[in-house]
Amino acid sequence: MTQHSSAPQADGAVDPRGRAACPDAASSARSGASGWWRDAVIYQVYPRSFADGDGDGMGDLPGVRQRLPHLAALGVDAVWLSPFYASPQADAGYDVADYRAIDPMFGTLHDADALIRDAHALGLCVIIDIVPNHSSDRHEWFVRALAGDPAARERYHFRTGRGERGALPPNDWESVFGGPAWSPVPGAPGLWYLHLFAPEQPDFNWEHPAVRDEFRSVLRFWLDLGVDGFRVDVAHGLVKAAGLPDMGSGEQLRLLGTAELPFFDQDGVHEIYRSWRQVLDEYPGDRIGVAEAWAPSAERTALYVRADELHQAFNFHYLGTDWDARALREVVDASLTSLGAVGAPATWVLSNHDVVRHRTRLGGGVSRARAASLLMLALPGSAYLYQGEELGLPEVTELPDEARQDPSFFRDNGQDGLRDGCRVPLPWEGDGPSFGFGTGGSWLPQPPEWGELSVAAQTGDPGSTLELYRTALRLRRERPELGDGEPLQWLAAPEGVLAFRRGGFVCAANTGTEPAALDFRTGALLLASGPLPAAESGRTVLPGDTTAWWAGR
Structure with missing residues (x-):
């Protein structure tokens, strides 16, 4: 990890929408006030697929910078950037050769500095990936x-x-x-x-003090540049069981699972994150750590976000739950109970760069995806969006083999080889060789029908998924009950319907396919994921695969 001089810290600014830029957004949690991250909506940018600024067919930091106004208009609070470090790209940048340098395919350190400053000027916090479990074999x-x-x-x-x-x-x-x-x-x-991943990704030995010292230095390098936090890749994998004992299982190892394994979710990781929290607390403005931690239970996940460790942990138990009211209620209850016990907010996520997009994964098309999104955004805590879900993008399931780049696709007995399908570059315009992604095509082929799903095609269309997200995020900010506001109170509802009240706000989601009549008062309709029929005998009827928000009475 070659040493580089630190860049100047980005300045705070005032958001045109009326709130301070991220470094000054909230009083420090150490003063007793809630931090910005407790109910933030955070948007994941996968840089190679977001926007191409130089026309080489690959997304980059200048491209991200040019499209930041889209995120501000969408209404999110922060942007999380997947890796852009110097890398041979054996695993799309998750094989890092230099943690303090930008890979030329993405730009320069000056581009990163300019992006952070522009984001702050728009009121957006900036979270970046850090990859501490392994390095590149070129490190x-x-x-x-x-x-x-x-x-x-x-x-x-x-x-x-x-x-x-x-x-x-x-x-x-x-x-x-x-x-x-x-x-x-x-x-x-x-x-x-x-190497728990590709051979080009050797695992660090986190028992060695030089490794721990170096990563604390890397954290400070990027904090000095002005980033507001880190998403910690494979946060559950740093420490291995003493003696490296056998797995003893004949099943294929899966990262995206909850099995108890001798190299995942070992208790020793928590000492590491306590030391990282001390570094984060050295800086003003609530700099945060977010754990990608696939743990066996919600209770084990909660250990990563105790008061002296990281601030958030992805709720993969929620992501992995089917579109089923009973199952969703169980995972919501378990999440709120376990995280509440350690004073941490819940986080909710439906899609990311490692899983099939939820429009496809949940099996109900765009109607079910819209309903699932509106339900997620009504739950207490913070929410994560993956680029393109605000457009209702489906998984691309028919990529030609010669176009694929996911290393798991090329290895025998790999996990599934489908991660390329959620990484296809975004459509910004309704036509052109890459639908506005860039002037030089796109590194993965885009389906021809994606022009109809582009940002340009959906902007201003009140029935579009993009405008649904924009309205939901505006209401989420305006309604004090939402985000980290009022606690959740379940309401009695028909089979297949999940319903709750949060102060003066009511949400109901029909996970079935048939309409359901609600027995409780709903109040004035705020937003619905699909059209609602007229009330029958004074009772609200909620169609299948539909979620609605009301101002409760």
């Missing part, structure tokens, strides 16, 4: 380790193999991308190194 430490440097090898997991002359991997651990989690060291018979 200077690992290059030295392969060359035989003993000190460098201690910063990764090198082990002698089993069997005659160490010809077998040291244990039975599997890679998330398929195959063994160990690769032999070239020129060193019997010696292996650990």
Whole structure:
């Protein structure tokens, strides 16, 4: 991790919409006030697929910067950027060669500085990915380790193999991308190194103090540049069980799961995040840490967001729940109970760059996706949106094999190889070679019908998904009951309907396919994900796959 001089910290500014820019948005949580992050709506940008500023077919930081006004108009509070670091791109930038440098395909450090400043001027906070579980095999430490440097090898997991002359991997651990989690060291018979992901992504040894010291330094580098927080990739994977014991399972390892494993969700990770929290608290403006932590239960997930650790953890238990009222109520209750016990807000998410887009995954098309989105935005706490979900984009399921770039697609027994389908570049305009993504085409092919789903096509159309999101986010900001406001009180509802009250606000979601008559008073309609029929005998009828918001009485 080559040392670079710090760039100047970005200045605060006033949002044209009337609130202060992110660094000054809220009093510090240490003063007893709630932080901005407790009910923020945070929008994930996958830089290579968001907007292309230089016409090479690949999204970049100048492209993101040009499209920031879209996010401000949408009404989100923050933008989270997936990795843009210097990288050989063996896993779309999650193999980092230099944590303090921008990969030339995305721009320069000056582009990052300008993006942060522009975002703050629009009132948007900026969260960036940090990838601490593993580096690239081109990282200077690992290059030295392969060359035989003993000190460098201690910063990764090198082990002698089993069997005659160490010809077998040291244990039975599997890679998330398929195959063994160990690769032999070239020129060193019997010696292996650990990689829970691709062979080009060797795992750091977080028991080594140099690793811990270096990442605290990396945090400070980006905090000095003005970022408002970090999304911690594979936050549950840094610490491995002592002695690296066998998994003892014949099932394929999956990152996106809740199994108890000797290399995920070990108790030792919490000491690391307590030290990171101390670094974050050195800076003004509520700088935050967000854990990508796939834990076995909501209670285990809550441990990552105790008062002296990180601020948020993705609610993957909610993301993985079917469109079913009973199941959704159970996961909402479990989330609110476990997180409330440690004083942390819940987070809600339906899509990201690693899973099938929820319009496709939930199986009910755009109507169900709109209903699920409106339900999520009504729940207490913070919400995460993935780029393009505000357009109602479906998963692209018919990409030609020669176009795919996800490493899991090319490895035998990989997790599914479908991540490319949610990473297809966004449509901004209704026509053109890449629907406004850039002037040089797009790195993954866009379906021809996506012009009808573009930002330009949906803007101003009151029935569009984009305008639904814009209205929902405006109401979410205007209604004091929403976000981190009033607690949730469940209402009695027909089978298949999930209904609750939050102060003077009522939400109901019909997860069934048939209309349902509601037995409770709803009040004045604020917003619905689809058309509502006239009330029958004074009772509100909620169509299937529909969510509605009312000003309760």
